[in-house]
Amino acid sequence: MSDVVIALNKATKRFVGMKQNAVSEVTLDIDGGSFVTILGTSGSGKTTLLKLVNRIHELTAGEILFNGQNIHELKVEEYRKKIGYVIQQIGLFPHMTVAENIAVVPESLKWNKNTIEERVDYLLELVHLNPAYYRNRYPAQLSGGQQQRVGLARAMAAEPGIMLMDEPFGAIDSITRKILQDELLAIHKKLGKTILFVTHDIHEALKLGGKVIVMDDGKVQQYDTPYNILFRPANAFVSRLVAAENTLEKLQVLRVGAVASPARHSDNPNIPRVNEAETLSNVLAKFMETGAPYLGVTDDSGRVNGEVSWDALRSVASLRNEGMEYYV
Amino acid sequence: MEFVTFFLKQHNRMFALLGQHMAIVALSLSIAACIALPLGYFLSRTRWISVAVIGAFSTIYAIPSIALLVLLVPVTGLGMRTAVVVISIYAQFILLRNVVISFQTVDPAVLEASRGMGLSALEILLRIELPLTAPSLISGFRVATLSSISVATIAATINSGGIGILMLEGVRNLHMVKLVWGILLASALSLTANQLLTRAETRFSDRARGLDRRKQKNVSQEIYDASL
Numbered sequence: 001m002s003d004v005v006i007a008l009n010k011a012t013k014r015f016v017g018m019k020q021n022a023v024s025e026v027t028l029d030i031d032g033g034s035f036v037t038i039l040g041t042s043g044s045g046k047t048t049l050l051k052l053v054n055r056i057h058e059l060t061a062g063e064i065l066f067n068g069q070n071i072h073e074l075k076v077e078e079y080r081k082k083i084g085y086v087i088q089q090i091g092l093f094p095h096m097t098v099a100e101n102i103a104v105v106p107e108s109l110k111w112n113k114n115t116i117e118e119r120v121d122y123l124l125e126l127v128h129l130n131p132a133y134y135r136n137r138y139p140a141q142l143s144g145g146q147q148q149r150v151g152l153a154r155a156m157a158a159e160p161g162i163m164l165m166d167e168p169f170g171a172i173d174s175i176t177r178k179i180l181q182d183e184l185l186a187i188h189k190k191l192g193k194t195i196l197f198v199t200h201d202i203h204e205a206l207k208l209g210g211k212v213i214v215m216d217d218g219k220v221q222q223y224d225t226p227y228n229i230l231f232r233p234a235n236a237f238v239s240r241l242v243a244a245e246n247t248l249e250k251l252q253v254l255r256v257g258a259v260a261s262p263a264r265h266s267d268n269p270n271i272p273r274v275n276e277a278e279t280l281s282n283v284l285a286k287f288m289e290t291g292a293p294y295l296g297v298t299d300d301s302g303r304v305n306g307e308v309s310w311d312a313l314r315s316v317a318s319l320r321n322e323g324m325e326y327y328v
Numbered sequence: 329m330e331f332v333t334f335f336l337k338q339h340n341r342m343f344a345l346l347g348q349h350m351a352i353v354a355l356s357l358s359i360a361a362c363i364a365l366p367l368g369y370f371l372s373r374t375r376w377i378s379v380a381v382i383g384a385f386s387t388i389y390a391i392p393s394i395a396l397l398v399l400l401v402p403v404t405g406l407g408m409r410t411a412v413v414v415i416s417i418y419a420q421f422i423l424l425r426n427v428v429i430s431f432q433t434v435d436p437a438v439l440e441a442s443r444g445m446g447l448s449a450l451e452i453l454l455r456i457e458l459p460l461t462a463p464s465l466i467s468g469f470r471v472a473t474l475s476s477i478s479v480a481t482i483a484a485t486i487n488s489g490g491i492g493i494l495m496l497e498g499v500r501n502l503h504m505v506k507l508v509w510g511i512l513l514a515s516a517l518s519l520t521a522n523q524l525l526t527r528a529e530t531r532f533s534d535r536a537r538g539l540d541r542r543k544q545k546n547v548s549q550e551i552y553d554a555s556l
Contacts, residue, residue: 054444080446091441094538095459104455105445138538155445164444 003067005162005194006030006053010062013048022048024218025062030162033192035185037199037209039241045218050164050198054083067161081105084155084163084193088170090147092139098124098150099135105158123153126187145176152184162194169204181208189277202241206230206253207279214238227258250316251280259316260297260306271296273304283313334505342494346513349490352408352483353476356415360423360472363416368427369453378428385421393418393479397486411488415479419472426468430461463533470525477518491517 006029013023023045030036040046051057053064055076064071071079092101099120106116121131127149139147148168155163169177185208188195199205205212206226214221214229214237222234230250233239245253256276265271273296274283286295287310297306335342371378388396396414404410434457442452484492491514498507 056440056444077446077448080444083444083446085441085444087437087440087444089435089437089440091435091437091439093438093442093456093460094435095536096538104442104447108447108451140538151441 003032004029004065005032005067006196007065007068008052008062009065011049011052011059011064012061013045013052013057014060021045021060021218023052026218026220027062028213028220028223030194030196032194035188035195035197035208035210036213037197037205037211038213038215039199039202039205039209040215041200044215046198046200046213046215047166048218049213049215050166050196053162053196054080054085054164081109081158082161084157084160086148086151086155086163086165086168088167090144090151092147092150092154094139097136097138098129098142101139101150102154102157104154109158111158119157120153123156126156126190127153128183129153144172145180148172148180152187156193160193162196165195165197167198167200170199170201177204184208185277202245203249203253206245214241225258226253230254247316248281251284254280254316256280256283256297256308259312260308261312263296263304263307265294265296265307268296271307273298274308275300276305280313280316283308287313330505331509334509338509342509342513345489345491345493346517348408349477349480349492349514349517352411352415352480352488352490353473356412356476356480357419357469357473359412359416360419361469364420364423364427368424369431371424372428372431375432382421382425382428385417385424388417389421393482394485397483401486406487408488410486411480411483411490414483415476418479419476422472422475423468426471427465430464430468431457433464434460459532460536463529463536466525466529466532470522470529473521473525474518477514477521481514 008026008028010025010027011023012021012025014021026049038046038049048057052059053071055071059072066074066079066082093104096104099117102120102123103116106119111119120135124131124134129146129149134142134146134150139150142150151168155165169180172180181204184195187193197205197208199208206229209226211223211225212229213223216237222229222238224232224234229238230242230245230253233242256274256278259280260276271294272286272290272292274286276297276299283295286292294307294309296304297308298304367381371381391399393414396417397410400410400413404413438456438460439452442456447455480488480490481492481495484490484496491510494506494510494513497503498505498510
């Protein structure tokens with residue numbers, strides 16, 4: 001699972017007539033099964049970087065490898081069918097029903113009809129839309145959040161190796177956005193699909209990404225875990241970017257794994273437990289509810305594989321942003 | 329009474345002229361559409377050239393039809409051929425501009441999504457662009473049809489045949505009944521064409537906007553209403 005799916009090697013893009021590179025010599029690897037967010041302001045090159053991957057934009061220099069193959073040697077339409085693509089404006093086909101929208105790529109790949117039908121129902125259930133209810137409805141009959149669920153299902157239709165998502169929840173109200181974020185995390189956990197997700201929302205980037213690419217000025221400023229982005233910013237830019245996040249916001253995006261230590265009290269059956277994927281804000285709540293000095297950390301099968309202490313949690317709040325020196 | 333006896337005596341010739349009229353219009357429109365559809369599709373990709381080409385055609389369109397007909401007589405001679413050429417040119421302008429604009433108004437997000445999911449240009453054209461532009465294309469085709477029917481009437485002056493002949497003869501011989509029958513036939517043809525194409529336009533428009541309910545047999549009416 002941890003094989004490199006996408007490898008960028010000095011990937012560079014300069015648009016015709018521009019004096020500056022939109023994306024400048026970006027070199028990085030995306031591991032299979034990882035959820036990587038690309039964070040940056042408008043004009044940072046984050047969307048261009050994403051669109052270089054599915055060749056909506058073509059490279060000016062450098063190369064991009066997909067499972068070791070140079071993407072420019074692949075037939076562009078066949079290559080794109082292996083990549084799910086979700087955009088902010090959704091772009092559902094208004095003249096097709098929900099089921100027809102989802103079936104477009106499988107049909108183009110000449111899948112058999114029954115397989116497509118089953119796939120459509122499976123995907124609708126995956127994105128929490130009741131197939132019996134929604135199959136035959138048209139995009140105009142759906143809310144924005146429902147439309148993006150269909151957009152997500154459509155992008156996953158032909159079992160792509162990787163999903164590219166360009167600010168998919170950017171135009172959706174904040175309540176629905178939070179729900180969709182949580183569901184996307186659950187889907188990622190369930191299917192282990194590689195996701196490359198562009199956002200300008202730092203909270204969203206840190207919450208969703210197992211790793212975060214911080215972009216500015218066409219260059220990668222830092223490519224690291226949310227924990228390291230928050231507490232070990234690589235430079236002044238990243239430091240400024242994360243400075244606005246207060247303790248509670250940090251707890252909302254960091255997960256138990258960031259502060260857990262090996263289990264020493266696992267023999268004690270009475271200790272309260274939290275799942276390793278919980279956010280630290282939920283851990284804080286658990287501490288407050290139970291008054292326990294430490295919590296057992298469990299994996300999905302319920303097995304205890306570590307623990308988190310009150311002191312470890314507090315250390316996050318008191319951790320100094322090591323980048324603060326840049327402000328002097 | 330005179331109207332009826334005229335019809336009873338002359339109906340064979342009247343229908344022949346009507347048929348001729350329809351043939352001229354159909355032939356001209358087919359030629360115009362065969363050029364305008366592919367040309368317009370390609371022009372819609374490049375705003376630059378499309379503006380220039382449409383500009384050129386609009387200059388031709390500004391020439392009164394009777395002048396253009398007379399102008400072409402030395403080239404293509406009297407008769408149906410000249411009529412077809414002139415009507416094709418007029419219809420060309422209406423159709424071309426309409427095709428270009430139709431393709432340019434397809435939602436860019438829809439096009440980006442279809443490109444991003446790996447559909448080929450042909451698949452995008454057939455499965456996405458044509459169904460979405462159909463109502464607008466039909467609307468342009470309707471305007472071109474009505475214009476063609478009327479220019480075809482005028483083309484009778486260069487002996488092209490068609491319903492215009494009835495009117496011309498009616499005016500020349502002060503034969504009021506003949507003139508009125510000519511007007512009636514031409515109007516009936518226009519109104520029928522307009523009616524049929526308007527209906528097609530509505531139907532394709534419903535489909536393009538996702539309001540076609542035939543695929544929604546198992547979506548109950550309440551769900552449908554609640555969603556509006």
